[in-house]
Amino acid sequence: MSAVLEFAEVTVRRGATTLLDSVSWVVEEDERWVVLGPNGAGKTTLMQLASANMHPTSGVAAILDEVLGAVDVFELRPRIGVTSAAIAERLPRDELVRDLVVSSVYGVLGRWREHYDELDHDRARSLLTELGAGNLIDRTFGTLSEGERKRVQIARALMSDPELLLLDEPAAGLDLGGREDLVSTLEMLAFDPGSPATVLVSHHVEEIPPGFTHGLLLRQGRVVAQGPLDEVITEPLLGQTFGMPLVVTKEDGRYAARRRRGRRQD
Numbered sequence: 001m002s003a004v005l006e007f008a009e010v011t012v013r014r015g016a017t018t019l020l021d022s023v024s025w026v027v028e029e030d031e032r033w034v035v036l037g038p039n040g041a042g043k044t045t046l047m048q049l050a051s052a053n054m055h056p057t058s059g060v061a062a063i064l065d066e067v068l069g070a071v072d073v074f075e076l077r078p079r080i081g082v083t084s085a086a087i088a089e090r091l092p093r094d095e096l097v098r099d100l101v102v103s104s105v106y107g108v109l110g111r112w113r114e115h116y117d118e119l120d121h122d123r124a125r126s127l128l129t130e131l132g133a134g135n136l137i138d139r140t141f142g143t144l145s146e147g148e149r150k151r152v153q154i155a156r157a158l159m160s161d162p163e164l165l166l167l168d169e170p171a172a173g174l175d176l177g178g179r180e181d182l183v184s185t186l187e188m189l190a191f192d193p194g195s196p197a198t199v200l201v202s203h204h205v206e207e208i209p210p211g212f213t214h215g216l217l218l219r220q221g222r223v224v225a226q227g228p229l230d231e232v233i234t235e236p237l238l239g240q241t242f243g244m245p246l247v248v249t250k251e252d253g254r255y256a257a258r259r260r261r262g263r264r265q266d
């Protein structure tokens with residue numbers, strides 16, 4: 001088993017601000033990680049590094065056995081599938097879903113050539129179907145609901161058969177039903193042995209799909225805890241991460257958390 005991500009004492013500074021402080025982290029190829037932390041904890045910064053879109057100020061960050069700073073990032077990036085709000089904003093609203101998905105093989109945002117390989121179209125169609133979005137293939141992206149857009153983005157991220165999948169807050173903006181549908185989709189991906197190593201960024205333990213194996217808790221750029229999920233999603237560690245006493249429960253493979261109320265209110 002080889003490491004997909006291997007960060008050693010990675011620090012990112014911007015001016016006087018430390019965005020990430022000496023983060024050491026290893027993701028193996030069969031693992032599914034969730035990165036949790038409050039606003040401003042450094043999660044997006046960590047994903048920027050993991051997607052080869054940022055370099056550490058100090059420390060060593062290796063992605064797919066290539067060390068950032070010693071590799072051509074334009075060769076590395078196609079091996080990584082990414083979804084994020086920033087990427088979604090750049091997707092053309094008038095583009096057909098089939099073209100949006102198929103074009104990602106060529107690293108472009110929309111359709112740019114008249115003819116794609118038939119195999120590419122088959123793969124796009126089967127990915128969309130697998131993600132429960134097969135019926136959307138002839139729609140334009142702009143007409144989709146937020147939940148449908150998330151599915152299309154994940155299909156797009158998987159289209160190039162990446163070795164690493166990074167999902168930055170995929171449930172943001174979804175209603176309860178949309179979130180639950182997405183969690184089911186991510187559960188299916190998590191349990192599929194053919195899926196790439198996956199890192200999911202979230203603010204909420206309720207969004208952790210069954211099948212995810214590891215957790216990394218971040219607060220103010222520092223790792224509070226990391227390891228197998230059940231060792232990390234605990235009341236003390238999660239409370240420390242979010243800066244308040246919490247009650248954490250787990251039922252049917254799903255976590256839930258709420259503030260611990262004072263003794264008299266319990």
Ligand SMILES: Nc1ncnc2c1ncn2[C@@H]1O[C@H](COP(=O)(O)OP(=O)(O)OP(=O)(O)O)[C@@H](O)[C@H]1O
Pocket residue numbers: 014015017018019037038039040041042043044045046203
């Ligand atoms: N270029 C920059 N210069 C100074 N500070 C920055 C810069 N970029 C980000 N930051 C700060 O670094 C911290 C971490 O930001 P980051 O976006 O990684 O957090 P996050 O955990 O993803 O937050 P959120 O959950 O709100 O998306 C924040 O306090 C942010 O304001």
